[in-house]
Amino acid sequence: MKIVDFPHRLSVTCRAGNIRDLMEYEGYKFTETMLFGLSNGLSFAYLLPEETKETVDFAMISGVTHNQFEELASSLRMHYASCIPTDSELVWEHIKELLQEGKPVFLDVVLSLYLKYLDKPGLPGSSETPHTASNDFVSTWDRMFSQLQTPAGTHVTMLIGIDEIENQAYIVENNLSRIQTVPLDVLKYACNPAMTVTNHPQNRYGVYYLPTKFPNIKEATKNAIYANMHSFLYTSRKYNGINAIERLAKQMPNWLELMPREQVSITMGMMFYISEKASGGGFYRRLYAGFLREAAHLLGEDRLEEISKDYYKLSNMWRELNKQLAKGADFPESILNSTDLKVSINNIAAEERRIAECLLSLAETWRMGNESFISMD
Amino acid sequence: MILSQYPHRLSISCRSGSLRDVLEYHGFPFSEAMIFGLASALSFAYVRPSPTSMNTEFVLINGSIHFDYHEISSLLRLHYSNYFPRNDSDAWEIARQAIKDKQPVLLSTSLPIYLPYLKTSQVPSSISTPKSENQQRFIEQSQQIFSRLRTPVGNHITQLIGYDEDKNEAYILENNISIVQTIPLSVLTESRNPKIECIKSPNNEMMIFYPPQKMPSLNFAINTAIYRMVHSFLYSSYPSSGWKAIKNLKDDFPHWPELMSNDKLQNSLFMMHYLSETTGGGGFYRKLYSRFLFEAAKILGDTVLLECSTEYREIATMWRQVTNLCMNGALQPEKTTRNPELLELLNILVIREYDLARKLEAHIKLGKEND
Numbered sequence: 001m002k003i004v005d006f007p008h009r010l011s012v013t014c015r016a017g018n019i020r021d022l023m024e025y026e027g028y029k030f031t032e033t034m035l036f037g038l039s040n041g042l043s044f045a046y047l048l049p050e051e052t053k054e055t056v057d058f059a060m061i062s063g064v065t066h067n068q069f070e071e072l073a074s075s076l077r078m079h080y081a082s083c084i085p086t087d088s089e090l091v092w093e094h095i096k097e098l099l100q101e102g103k104p105v106f107l108d109v110v111l112s113l114y115l116k117y118l119d120k121p122g123l124p125g126s127s128e129t130p131h132t133a134s135n136d137f138v139s140t141w142d143r144m145f146s147q148l149q150t151p152a153g154t155h156v157t158m159l160i161g162i163d164e165i166e167n168q169a170y171i172v173e174n175n176l177s178r179i180q181t182v183p184l185d186v187l188k189y190a191c192n193p194a195m196t197v198t199n200h201p202q203n204r205y206g207v208y209y210l211p212t213k214f215p216n217i218k219e220a221t222k223n224a225i226y227a228n229m230h231s232f233l234y235t236s237r238k239y240n241g242i243n244a245i246e247r248l249a250k251q252m253p254n255w256l257e258l259m260p261r262e263q264v265s266i267t268m269g270m271m272f273y274i275s276e277k278a279s280g281g282g283f284y285r286r287l288y289a290g291f292l293r294e295a296a297h298l299l300g301e302d303r304l305e306e307i308s309k310d311y312y313k314l315s316n317m318w319r320e321l322n323k324q325l326a327k328g329a330d331f332p333e334s335i336l337n338s339t340d341l342k343v344s345i346n347n348i349a350a351e352e353r354r355i356a357e358c359l360l361s362l363a364e365t366w367r368m369g370n371e372s373f374i375s376m377d
Numbered sequence: 378m379i380l381s382q383y384p385h386r387l388s389i390s391c392r393s394g395s396l397r398d399v400l401e402y403h404g405f406p407f408s409e410a411m412i413f414g415l416a417s418a419l420s421f422a423y424v425r426p427s428p429t430s431m432n433t434e435f436v437l438i439n440g441s442i443h444f445d446y447h448e449i450s451s452l453l454r455l456h457y458s459n460y461f462p463r464n465d466s467d468a469w470e471i472a473r474q475a476i477k478d479k480q481p482v483l484l485s486t487s488l489p490i491y492l493p494y495l496k497t498s499q500v501p502s503s504i505s506t507p508k509s510e511n512q513q514r515f516i517e518q519s520q521q522i523f524s525r526l527r528t529p530v531g532n533h534i535t536q537l538i539g540y541d542e543d544k545n546e547a548y549i550l551e552n553n554i555s556i557v558q559t560i561p562l563s564v565l566t567e568s569r570n571p572k573i574e575c576i577k578s579p580n581n582e583m584m585i586f587y588p589p590q591k592m593p594s595l596n597f598a599i600n601t602a603i604y605r606m607v608h609s610f611l612y613s614s615y616p617s618s619g620w621k622a623i624k625n626l627k628d629d630f631p632h633w634p635e636l637m638s639n640d641k642l643q644n645s646l647f648m649m650h651y652l653s654e655t656t657g658g659g660g661f662y663r664k665l666y667s668r669f670l671f672e673a674a675k676i677l678g679d680t681v682l683l684e685c686s687t688e689y690r691e692i693a694t695m696w697r698q699v700t701n702l703c704m705n706g707a708l709q710p711e712k713t714t715r716n717p718e719l720l721e722l723l724n725i726l727v728i729r730e731y732d733l734a735r736k737l738e739a740h741i742k743l744g745k746e747n748d
Contacts, residue, residue: 040451053471067457070447077608079615084461086578202461209615215608223601226593231454234589240456367597 001099002161008172008179012280012287015068016041017174018158019208022104026210037291038220039072040228041065042284044352046244048251048258055150056198058267059259061248062274063283065231065240069106069206075220082106082206088192091203095159098207104160104172106208108201111155112145113190117182118173144273147266153197159187221295226363232356242353249349253336264332272326275318282315289315292359303362310355317348378476379539385550385557389658389665390441391534393418394552395483396449396586398536402481403588414669415598416449417606419662420613421730423622425629425636435644436637438626439652440661440696442618446584448605452598456587461580465566468581472537475585481538483586484549485579488533490568494560495551532577537565599673600741603682607738611731623730627723633714642710650704653696660693661700667693681740688733695726 007024011017016036023030036042043065049056065071073080085091098105119138145151161170162184169187171180192203235241255264280287289311296304321344328335335341384401386409388394393413400407413419424437450457462468475482539548540562547565549558570581610619617625633642658665670686673679699722706713713719 053467067447071451074448074451074605077605077612079609079613079618081615084580084582086580200463202463204461209613211608211612212614213608213612215604227451227454230593231456231589234454234591235456235587236590237456237587367594 001096002163002170003099003102003104006104006160006172006179008177010177011174013064013278013284014156014174015039016287018106018156018172019069019072021158021172022208023210025104028210028214031290031294033287033290034221034294035072036068036284036287037228037295038075038224039068040075040224040231041068041071042228042288043232043241044244044248044283045240046248047239049263051239054198055196057148057150058263058270059255060198061267061271061283063279063285069208071227073208075224077211077215079209080206081209082204084202084204088188088203091191091205092188095205096162099159099161103207104158106206107157107159107171107187107191108153108204109155109157109187109190110151110153110193110197110201111141111157111190112151113193114182114186115142115145117186118180119176119178140273140277144270144277147269151193151195151197153193153199153201218299221298222363222366225292225295225359226367229356229360229363233353233360242349242356245349245352249345252345253342255336256332261332264336265329268325268329268332268335272322275322282318285311285315285318301362307355307359307362310351310358314348314351314355317344317351321345321348378541379548379557380476380479380481383481383538383550383557385536385555387555388552389413390656390662391552392416392446393665395534395536395550396446398550399481399483399586400588403586405588405592408668408672410665410668411672412449413662413665414606414673415452415602416446417452417602417609418448419606419666420610420619421622421626421661422618423626423629424617425625434641435648436633436641438645438649438661440657440663442615446586448602450586452593452602452605454589454593456589458585458587460583460585462583465570465581468569468583469566472583473540476537476539480585480587481536483584484535484537484565484569485582486533486535486565486568487571487575487579488535488568490571491560491564494564495554495558532579596677599677603670603673603737603741607734607741610734611738620727620731620734624727627720627727630723631714631720634711639710642714643707646703646707646710646713650700650707653700660696663689663693663696681736685733685737685740688729688736692726692729692733695722695729698722699726 003025006021008021009017011020011032013032013036016032016039019035019039020030020032023035041064043063045060045062045064045066047060049059052060054060069080069082072078083091083094085094095105115138158172159169160172160179162168163170164184167184168181169184171182171187173180191201191205193200232241235243237243238247251258255267259267275281275283289308292304292308292311296302296308321341324335324341324344380402383398384406385398386394388397388409390409390413393409393416396416397407397409397412400412407415418441420440420442422437422439422442446457446459449455460468460471462471472482472484534552536550537547538550538557540546541548542562545562546559547562549560549565551558569579569583571578613619629636633645637645653659653661667686667689670682670689674682674686699719702716702719702722703713706716
């Protein structure tokens with residue numbers, strides 16, 4: 001069984017990109033950037049290996065929040081049904097039922113476990129998208145995964161069909177233009193591998209139920225900008241938002257005192273991969289700039305256009321920093337001690353705060369009241 | 378180790394009540410009704426009986442489907458860590474570390490597993506809340522209903538606020554009981570991940586909340602939450618949910634005897650009352666939502682919300698009549714499912730629920746319809 005004529009385009013992120021495809025399949029055209037913005041996705045996370053409960057070989061650094069599916073569901077009044085089942089056999093029975101109902105299923109997976117089956121030419125049932133695939137996707141990720149002792153399970157793929165007799169699964173990968181055919185047993189294993197994995201997928205899967213009528217998109221856009229910036233600036237967690245970036249700026253020059261040398265090297269390399277290969281450049285800042293540009297047009301708000309440009313510049317600042325780090329990953333001492341690096345990361349942190357404050361204060365002018373919290377009891 | 382000065386009050390729902398306590402602990406005192414309303418939690422769920430579906434022994438009917446903490450976390454910008462540890466020892470380690478970090482932990486549990494250990498008085502380190510009535514009744518009613526079921530239910534939320542590993546004790550807070558409960562740690566572990574078959578297994582799920590340094594605007598949050606509730610109630614395509622679920626219930630109800638076994642039918646009639654009156658605060662949470670609208674009306678100075686509050690209270694009373702008739706007639710299910718008074722009430726409820734949701738939708742407009 002397979003969903004036919006599934007619309008698929010290349011995208012920057014596996015989450016917003018796959019949701020974009022799903023929305024088009026259901027008859028609604030959104031851009032990936034708009035969905036990323038509406039999912040309140042922009043943030044920052046920074047945890048040293050000892051600060052996380054995960055088994056991990058490097059400092060976890062990312063430019064997004066962890067719950068984009070739920071946030072987007074809330075913004076657009078969709079129902080996101082996700083499940084971590086206890087019985088792995090029942091999972092696939094349920095997934096089959098969903099596919100039979102014509103529902104594509106989001107699967108949390110360990111990409112490295114099926115990477116070698118991807119991008120093979122001449123596979124049955126493949127369809128080409130208008131864009132060209134990024135040819136180096138498989139080799140780039142293979143190179144990156146080879147540096148890690150513990151595989152990472154933070155990827156999301158979209159399942160659109162299975163053939164149990166032929167042992168085939170049909171999946172949509174955001175970085176590859178064709179529908180991919182991978183062995184079903186390999187995919188099942190990638191959903192719940194019997195090994196230690198950073199962010200273990202545990203057979204987690206999810207399905208969206210779209211409303212019969214969407215809420216007001218202009219209001220949803222304004223709400224999302226406000227909500228996203230509020231969390232970024234006012235989170236009480238030191239591992240997230242602006243707190244994380246400012247902590248990173250302070251700690252980065254001292255990483256060799258905080259982590260073993262090998263972990264520092266991997267972290268420096270991973271920052272480049274995560275920023276440039278998995279998040280569209282500059283830890284998703286470029287993608288968010290795109291969202292703000294669309295929002296400016298939608299809302300007729302010129303100031304958003306200006307802030308969009310600021311985020312674009314910010315993404316370039318991150319890109320430059322990440323390039324430097326990747327280049328010096330084998331000799332971390334010299335680069336981490338350099339004045340240039342300290343200046344760069346401090347400038348980035350200052351700009352992150354300035355731009356977010358500017359955007360939040362604009363968003364507050366749209367709201368019906370910006371009074372502070374009132375005690376309720 | 379126990380979190381000291383932990384604020385706990387009796388509450389209607391284990392989900393909204395627990396979060397109310399957590400937020401007050403962090404310095405943000407809300408009422409339970411406000412938490413429930415801000416979570417856009419009011420809805421309706423009616424999972425149609427099907428011979429092939431699930432392992433349930435009753436038809437699931439509830440007044441809320443959305444209270445999974447995502448909605449309110451999104452609205453109040455709470456950072457919400459949701460864990461599904463892969464084994465019991467990881468599950469305990471995360472919870473233990475959180476308590477050490479002075480963070481209360483919300484645990485998914487199967488209540489029937491530790492229900493016999495719950496007491497209402499004379500427990501060490503207990504704190505009392507102003508209200509204390511109905512607590513024994515809650516335990517008795519729960520025991521009564523659970524004794525009818527072969528498969529325990531696993532979708533309860535309890536708050537872990539302390540432990541003593543040497544004494545094998547866990548200190549938890551139950552929304553229906555005012556004092557801190559001491560239960561064996563090993564029993565709590567079992568209830569978090571029962572080895573037996575369980576409806577909606579808790580799977581060791583746990584939640585920790587980190588409120589922001591500053592809450593977003595409450596006025597705006599209230600309006601948005603009402604809009605979101607109404608929108609999902611009227612326009613969700615999620616099966617068996619919202620207004621269409623009430624209509625399906627009304628259409629199916631007289632045919633229940635043809636759709637399920639007598640045992641399942643009796644259980645369903647009892648469970649309707651239990652979920653509406655014992656766990657749903659009266660009228661499938663409509664009374665609680667009425668209270669939220671009353672508070673919202675006061676804060677916003679909005680008389681239409683006040684009218685809607687009154688109407689939800691009336692609707693709650695009608696649901697109470699329905700579920701009382703169901704419980705009282707549960708042992709004569711054939712007659713009860715054809716009871717003209719009950720069928721008439723369901724007919725009126727379908728209309729009133731729709732009209733009231735539409736009234737709220739028209740009142741709380743966020744932007745123009747065609748934007």
